[in-house]
Amino acid sequence: MNLPPPFSWLWSAWMAFSHALGMVMSKIILTILWVVGFGLYGIVLKVIGLFQKKPTNPHTY
Template structure:
């Protein structure tokens, strides 16, 4: 009786512990990435597109 009870209790507790560790691990990682992104982003720009000058004749010359 006690062995069955301990087996069921172990299955339940391991799932709870793994869930908590997963939420804490990925939650803090996600929050850190969002904070880093907010500090990295430039606040006074109208657009984040970069203007590039491309020479289309030379880019089509050797395609392969």
């Protein structure tokens, strides 16, 4: 970009800050989505009754 020196410094500082902010926010958003996604998946499987251990021979200990 062809900007005067004070503006070019401001622009480069803003770009560095926005890059760091984007990295942090993407980690936060992905973590929330992962926890919510697998949490809902686990709750649905619990309600449906999938992957529950069924007794192989209920007449013995």
